[in-house]
Amino acid sequence: MLTQTLFRSEDLPAADRFDAWCDLMGQSHAPMQMTSEFAADFKARQSVIALGAVTVYPTSFQQVVFRRTPKLIRQSDPETYHLSLMVNGNGGARWDRREAVYRPGDFHTSSTSAPYEAFGGPESVAIIGVEVPRSLLLLPSNRADQVMGLHLSGQEGVGALLAQFLAQLVSDTSPYRPADAPRLSTVIADLTTALFAHTLEADAALPPESRRRTLFLRAQAFLRHNLTDPELTPDQVAAALHISRSYLYQLFRQESTTVAGYLRRLRLEAAHRDLADPAQRTTPVHTVAARWGFRHASDFTRAFRTAYGISPTDHRHHAAKARSSSWSGEESRRNAVTLSAPGES
Known part of the structure; x- marks a missing residue:
């Protein structure tokens, strides 16, 4: 033995x-x-x-x-x-x-x-x-x-x-x-x-620049994949890539952004789309915010207004109004085409 x-x-x-x-x-x-x-x-x-x-x-x-x-x-x-x-x-x-x-x-x-x-x-x-x-x-x-x-x-x-x-x-x-x-x-x-x-x-x-760029793309992909996790932290991203948190920050600085800034932008874009989606018009704003990792409705509203110059509720109303106007215009065009169709008396 x-x-x-x-x-x-x-x-x-x-x-x-x-x-x-x-x-x-x-x-x-x-x-x-x-x-x-x-x-x-x-x-x-x-x-x-x-x-x-x-x-x-x-x-x-x-x-x-x-x-x-x-x-x-x-x-x-x-x-x-x-x-x-x-x-x-x-x-x-x-x-x-x-x-x-x-x-x-x-x-x-x-x-x-x-x-x-x-x-x-x-x-x-x-x-x-x-x-x-x-x-x-x-x-x-x-x-x-x-x-x-x-x-x-x-x-x-x-x-x-x-x-x-x-x-x-x-x-x-x-x-x-x-x-x-x-x-x-x-x-x-x-x-x-x-x-x-x-x-x-x-x-x-891989040349050094390719390695750096590959790591940055992997970090972006990891953030997108875990977008809905409100507990997502830079430490988790760094661990997934087998790099230190300081090097992760460096990767994003070299792309003129930050980990937190990039994550916030992705989450706001997702919420922006959902609030304009007619299929989700009855979903409360705070539910949409929570779905995309915003734990506090007030923080979400403030970040949304800063990014888009409008509140989440107003964005939803404007999107609904734009759809309604678009539908009315399309309906009028269809009626006009029908009235002027050749061969009709």
Whole structure:
């Protein structure tokens, strides 16, 4: 059977749990500074599966912030790449000027040789962590380092192969013998290499301006798709695109707009159409407003008047009057044609 070590914080006194967790993570990954809102009574579990050079560890833990600082790197660097397959919860990370967020099905990546800050929460997080030595990746280090912060999906392509392999491995290690560890280690290293290479090729295929424009279009599409959700926030949009909120704001600034401004315009245009629709003439104005994400009727009326120079109620009345006039004019034209039709006496 494969060598496996289990850690459960509940086996320790509450006051010792967070320190023990920090020590464990320092051994599993690399020494880090760690903080948590739950440090006084921290809850975490980790099962470390040793595969020789590669280590796999399914882990669950409460909200925590990890920091790998330049000072800690100088003190100790095992020169490994870390991958976390997000199973439950959400997280994020920062490297210098690059930021990323992660949801279930995503891979977070980091290098023990580069400073970063990672965080999980606010709810509890479950991951499958993997440590792969640089020496096992069949990519130059300067190329592999470029993967940090890019979006690596565990739900499609090579990422799905790696995610499925890890999930099957941690679900039941009993079929494997100690002699299988090096073989399993090689499979994980090869799949990690393939995932890194695939990600770099896909990212390199788009020039920077095309990548930026593609992200902006995706953000617009996400907003349109979720237009009726009154709880929609920039954080949700950024998470869907696997970018930071600050970068999302930057994308919209470069298009001379804002996330909130674009969302408000889409919602007002939808409400404007509905209020002019004769099939909805009996639907209360506040119902139309709520349908398109406006929680307060007064806010909707104010925004509508600012955008169109008229109140929602007046717009509905004017649209109805215009339809009536149009219908009367059309009826008169039809009558005139009938009266003057040739052959009639």
